[in-house]
Amino acid sequence: MRYKISKSHFFLQLLGLVVITSFFLTSIIPVRIAVALHQAPVPQAIFVLGSASQRMEFAGEFWQKHTDLDIWVSDYAWNLDINRRIFQKFGVPNQQLHLDGRATDTVTNFTSLVEDFVAQKLQHIYLITSDYHMRRARAIASIVLGSHGIAVTPVEVPSRGDKSETLVRVLRDCGRSVVWIFTRRTGASFNPRM
Secondary structure, X not given: OOOOOOHHHHHHHHHHHHHHHHHHHHHHHHHHHHHHHHHOOOOOEEEEEOOOHHHHHHHHHHHOOOOOOEEXXXXXXXXXXXXXXXXXXXXXXXXXXXXXXXXXXXXXHHHOOHHHHHHOOOOEEEEEEEHHHHHHHHHHHHHHOHHHOOEEXXXXXXXXXXXXXOHHHHHHHHHHHHHHHHHOOOOHHHOOOO
């Protein structure tokens, strides 16, 4: 005998999944972030989102005031040599510079490095990106890094009047981040530019 699921039963299951996911995101992640901030009130590393040399220049200057911290950069693979040269100009030693070229977009900037941060026992990091990009980056960080007990302190790179990213882009990438938590897939493969 075949069991047929009614539409109302399916929607109840879907609603249950949404409620459980909402509970997880609205209670567990903030608690993990609060614990991380309590255990590590001062950031332990610098994380720079790539694709703009101005961010690397800014991060190099920022590092000069925080020379005890390692710098982690997530960028396109073809930018990594240029990034290394920028940081060398600011005196950042190679052993304190971690360049990663696995990301294809902002969500994968975070998902490709979160396990490395956990392995290094980082609980609190400075997040450096452009001012117009920070809202989306913080939202993604709260979900991806927050789900692993890592808090961020944002440091904005001033831009030349670029408009903040739309709420639609923020919500889209928050959705992709939630999907990543449960599936370890971000949907980056659907990016037509890659």
